[in-house]
Amino acid sequence: MSNPLVDMQxxxxxxxxxxxxxxxxPVAATGIKKALxxxxxxxxADPRRIRLAELxxxxxxxxxxxxxxxxxxxxxxxxxxGLADEAFIAERTTGSEEFRKHLEQFTPEWAAEITGxxxxxxxxxxxxxxxxxxxxxxxxxxxxxxICGVDNVKSLCNLALMTGHIGREGTGINPLRGxxxxxxxxxxxxxxxxxxxxxxxxxxxNQAKFxxxxxxxxxxEVGITKVTALDRCGEQIRxxxxxxxxxxVSDPDRKHCQHALESxxxxxxxxxxxxxxxxxxxxxxxxxxxxxxxxxCANTERRVQRLRAAVTPHGQAKPDWWIISQLARRxxxxxxxxxxxxxxxxxxxxLSPIYAGLDWDLVENGEYQWPVPERGHPGTPILxxxxxxxxxxxxxxxxxxxxxxxxxxxxxxxxxxxxxxxxYHTRTQSGRxxxxxxxxxxxxxxxxxxxxxxxxxxxxxxxxxxxRRGAVRVKVQAxxxxxxGTVFCSFSFNDVPVNILxxxxxxxxxxxxxxxxxxxRISKA
Amino acid sequence: MIEKDDSRTMILDGVEVSFTPxxxxxxxxxxxxxxxxxxxxxxxxxxxGGCRLCVVEVEGVRNPVASCTTPASEGMxxxxxxxxxxxxxxxxxxxxxxxxxxxxxxxxxGYASQELTELVxxxxxxxxxxxxxxxxSSRTDDDNPFILRDYDLCIxxxxxxxxxxxxxxxxxxxxxxxxxxxxxxxxxxxxxxxxDCTFCGQCVQTxxxxxxxxxxxxxxxxxxxxxxxxxxxxxxxxxxxxxxxxTRDDRIIGVQPAMDGPANLGALCIKGQxxxxxxxxxxxxxxxxxxxxxxxxxxxxxxxxxxxAAAGFKEALEKHGAESVYGVASGRAPNEAAYTMQKFxxxxxxxxxxxxxSRA
Numbered sequence: 001m002s003n004p005l006v007d008m009q010x011x012x013x014x015x016x017x018x019x020x021x022x023x024x025x026p027v028a029a030t031g032i033k034k035a036l037x038x039x040x041x042x043x044x045a046d047p048r049r050i051r052l053a054e055l056x057x058x059x060x061x062x063x064x065x066x067x068x069x070x071x072x073x074x075x076x077x078x079x080x081x082g083l084a085d086e087a088f089i090a091e092r093t094t095g096s097e098e099f100r101k102h103l104e105q106f107t108p109e110w111a112a113e114i115t116g117x118x119x120x121x122x123x124x125x126x127x128x129x130x131x132x133x134x135x136x137x138x139x140x141x142x143x144x145x146x147i148c149g150v151d152n153v154k155s156l157c158n159l160a161l162m163t164g165h166i167g168r169e170g171t172g173i174n175p176l177r178g179x180x181x182x183x184x185x186x187x188x189x190x191x192x193x194x195x196x197x198x199x200x201x202x203x204x205x206n207q208a209k210f211x212x213x214x215x216x217x218x219x220x221e222v223g224i225t226k227v228t229a230l231d232r233c234g235e236q237i238r239x240x241x242x243x244x245x246x247x248x249v250s251d252p253d254r255k256h257c258q259h260a261l262e263s264x265x266x267x268x269x270x271x272x273x274x275x276x277x278x279x280x281x282x283x284x285x286x287x288x289x290x291x292x293x294x295x296x297c298a299n300t301e302r303r304v305q306r307l308r309a310a311v312t313p314h315g316q317a318k319p320d321w322w323i324i325s326q327l328a329r330r331x332x333x334x335x336x337x338x339x340x341x342x343x344x345x346x347x348x349x350x351l352s353p354i355y356a357g358l359d360w361d362l363v364e365n366g367e368y369q370w371p372v373p374e375r376g377h378p379g380t381p382i383l384x385x386x387x388x389x390x391x392x393x394x395x396x397x398x399x400x401x402x403x404x405x406x407x408x409x410x411x412x413x414x415x416x417x418x419x420x421x422x423x424y425h426t427r428t429q430s431g432r433x434x435x436x437x438x439x440x441x442x443x444x445x446x447x448x449x450x451x452x453x454x455x456x457x458x459x460x461x462x463x464x465x466x467x468r469r470g471a472v473r474v475k476v477q478a479x480x481x482x483x484x485g486t487v488f489c490s491f492s493f494n495d496v497p498v499n500i501l502x503x504x505x506x507x508x509x510x511x512x513x514x515x516x517x518x519x520x521r522i523s524k525a
Numbered sequence: 526m527i528e529k530d531d532s533r534t535m536i537l538d539g540v541e542v543s544f545t546p547x548x549x550x551x552x553x554x555x556x557x558x559x560x561x562x563x564x565x566x567x568x569x570x571x572x573x574g575g576c577r578l579c580v581v582e583v584e585g586v587r588n589p590v591a592s593c594t595t596p597a598s599e600g601m602x603x604x605x606x607x608x609x610x611x612x613x614x615x616x617x618x619x620x621x622x623x624x625x626x627x628x629x630x631x632x633x634x635g636y637a638s639q640e641l642t643e644l645v646x647x648x649x650x651x652x653x654x655x656x657x658x659x660x661x662s663s664r665t666d667d668d669n670p671f672i673l674r675d676y677d678l679c680i681x682x683x684x685x686x687x688x689x690x691x692x693x694x695x696x697x698x699x700x701x702x703x704x705x706x707x708x709x710x711x712x713x714x715x716x717x718x719x720x721d722c723t724f725c726g727q728c729v730q731t732x733x734x735x736x737x738x739x740x741x742x743x744x745x746x747x748x749x750x751x752x753x754x755x756x757x758x759x760x761x762x763x764x765x766x767x768x769x770x771x772t773r774d775d776r777i778i779g780v781q782p783a784m785d786g787p788a789n790l791g792a793l794c795i796k797g798q799x800x801x802x803x804x805x806x807x808x809x810x811x812x813x814x815x816x817x818x819x820x821x822x823x824x825x826x827x828x829x830x831x832x833x834a835a836a837g838f839k840e841a842l843e844k845h846g847a848e849s850v851y852g853v854a855s856g857r858a859p860n861e862a863a864y865t866m867q868k869f870x871x872x873x874x875x876x877x878x879x880x881x882x883s884r885a
Binding site: 005022024025026027028029030033034036037176177178179180181182183184185186187188189190191192193195196201210214215216217218219221222223224225226227229236237238239240241242243244245247250265266268270271272273274278279281282283284285286287289290291292293295296297298299300301303304305306307308309310311312314315316317318319320321324325326327328330331333334335336338341344345347348365366367421422424428429430431432433434435436438439510511512513 | 669670671691692693694718723724725740741753755756757758759760761762763764765766767770772775776777786787788789792793794795796797799800801802803804805806808809810811812813814815816822827830831832833834835837838839840841842844845848849850851852853854855856857858859860861862863864865866867868869871872873875876877878879880881882883884
């Protein structure tokens with residue numbers, strides 16, 4: 001997030017797109033509800049009539065995967081109506097002329113055709129957001145899990161740059177991260193393109209720095225992503241270590257994923273439970289988990305916070321850092337003589353520019369939001385104040401693309417997937433918490449009541465859902481949360497392995513899977 | 526005319542104190558020693574003035590005023606504790622206590638559950654002078670596994686209703702009837718499951734009498750030993766809510782929100798509040814596992830498992846080169862896990878064959 005969570009109470013216009021925040025980030029959503037109670041107005045763009053849509057002043061029921069068209073249409077209106085913040089554009093951005101020329105063709109009528117939203121509502125959304133004193137954008141995986149995920153994010157950046165809704169209190173471009181330390185995993189360098197602290201591996205200076213730190217040459221070449229690695233299992237990739245991820249159930253195209261992991265010569269899994277992924281491993285290590293380990297993590301607003309052990313780990317379980325270090329030592333790899341999580345974190349702070357001003361003792365009360373570039377620095381709750389990291393904000397000239405697969409006679413229904421309030425991911429944890437089953441004991445497919453009858457289904461009856469990659473059986477739930485022609489299912493329940501169906505395509509830049517769009521065929525089962 | 530200078534002073538129990546315009550007497554007094562008692566007050570919520578325990582004497586004003594709703598003003602002289610005020614508070618507490626089935630509740634019921642008990646003891650109000658009719662009626666029919674609705678102990682402070690509306694924004698619970706007949710209810714007076722309740726537990730944690738209780742934690746009521754609290758971060762989404770994990774004898778028995786958690790300021794959702802006990806689930810892996818000749822996974826010692834894991838990577842490295850090894854770090858494990866994983870790959874194999882689960 002460019003802005004802190006407390007800022008969610010401060011915008012006068014809120015634009016939520018591709019985020020089911022009341023279910024997936026309920027505590028963050030309380031900030032938005034407070035802003036609304038104080039008189040803020042809210043635009044919500046989402047294919048489903050989720051709770052946020054009910055709270056919205058303006059709800060835009062867009063067709064799945066049509067976000068870029070909506071955002072181009074809005075940008076067109078902002079430019080045409082003279083609502084752009086010319087002073088901000090002149091002072092802090094570059095490429096606006098070409099961008100605004102490019103926008104001329106994307107009328108709201110054009111966007112309406114693609115998104116299925118009224119042109120008048122698209123105009124209204126543009127006027128609302130651009131007319132705000134403090135306009136803030138919030139998004140989640142509904143924006144990124146598309147083949148055009150990067151274009152979606154860039155389109156949101158374009159809107160913020162045009163209107164100057166960035167770098168100030170109560171504004172910004174704010175992705176809500178979905179996992180407790182998904183931010184920290186990137187911060188810590190567990191990505192193929194960057195050393196810890198987002199230091200690019202392709203920069204020779206960084207290469208030299210880490211040659212010295214790690215005592216060996218590492219190529220100035222970006223590694224392959226997990227998606228590519230899974231594609232190459234059994235060929236280039238022969239041995240894999242997976243920490244705390246139930247890849248088989250959470251990743252797209254389950255058959256492909258299973259085949260990939262089974263093709264490995266050697267698979268090591270570290271987890272709390274014997275997951276479906278662990279079942280395929282050669283070695284499974286029991287990890288100490290929540291409440292059992294000391295450590296640090298970074299949340300969605302870049303706040304570095306302490307984890308503390310409250311009880312001794314279950315059985316012989318050990319902290320992940322200990323397991324990985326022991327493995328490294330057995331392979332004769334130097335630099336793994338850690339005695340505590342503190343040792344590891346302090347090393348990370350020493351070599352990461354964004355954590356440089358931190359150490360174990362300083363994060364005791366979670367007061368710092370990175371970047372904290374040096375000792376004594378107060379941290380950076382709001383990014384891009386005064387100037388952008390790379391100088392000027394760059395407008396992106398981009399166009400709408402169809403999803404990887406679109407509906408046709410054979411697969412005439414849009415399936416979109418996500419999470420529900422009471423369950424989390426593949427339920428390895430929430431599914432083992434007492435009482436959760438009382439509220440959510442099984443998966444259902446959310447279908448519009450008119451489609452239930454039009455397709456010959458029955459509410460609470462079974463159906464078969466098939467895509468180009470496979471089929472699953474699931475119980476039907478008639479609800480007008482789903483629009484006509486679009487159905488929803490979560491990926492939480494292993495007996496409805498919806499990721500057998502997904503995996504139609506990947507964003508060419510990030511290789512994020514298009515989990516939010518999958519044409520399917522539905523029949524009574 | 527509004528004066529520019531925003532610092533004012535008043536006399537609080539004979540001492541001059543400063544305040545900023547807009548502050549209530551209670552807010553000013555809460556910075557000084559000598560705690561004004563309250564039952565309907567939660568600093569996150571709008572002042573309510575319902576319980577009348579926080580009344581104070583103001584010089585020149587005939588009747589005592591509720592300090593939680595009365596703004597401080599320049600030169601105001603306030604007495605927070607006098608014989609008359611304390612007597613008023615004692616009688617009020619005796620009356621409140623007389624309407625409840627019990628005063629003492631297990632602290633596992635909720636974060637604020639001891640407030641009434643503590644005040645009754647502080648004002649020696651356990652007299653039993655006003656035995657009589659009791660208000661409230663417990664909803665024993667609501668069988669949800671999370672929130673006990675023991676309204677026999679309700680004192681109509683409305684904190685649950687207000688926290689649900691003001692903090693959570695859900696308006697799932699409301700007030701039925703008035704006066705002695707007041708009841709806390711939901712739409713159509715049904716069970717919480719059939720209301721807009723999201724089971725975030727905020728009502729439980731603000732209840733000052735234990736009328737609302739954390740049913741999961743209450744499974745451990747009455748067991749011997751002290752409750753200890755430790756503060757990690759919730760293990761679910763990326764908001765990063767601080768929570769206080771309650772333990773007894775090396776066992777997690779419940780969770781309470783950290784009221785000063787920087788990301789959540791006391792708020793939690795159903796998962797942070799109630800979905801913690803996977804940690805002690807019998808399905809947890811207790812030992813390392815190794816795949817045997819028979820194709821099955823078998824329990825192994827750490828030495829055996831580490832050796833086997835290392836051998837597999839060594840073999841891949843020797844036969845297929847460093848590029849054949851790949852590491853996937855977790856977005857659910859701490860920074861230290863991700864950091865050591867990337868170092869394992871980079872320092873160990875000299876490649877950038879490392880990723881985490883953020884792409885799916």
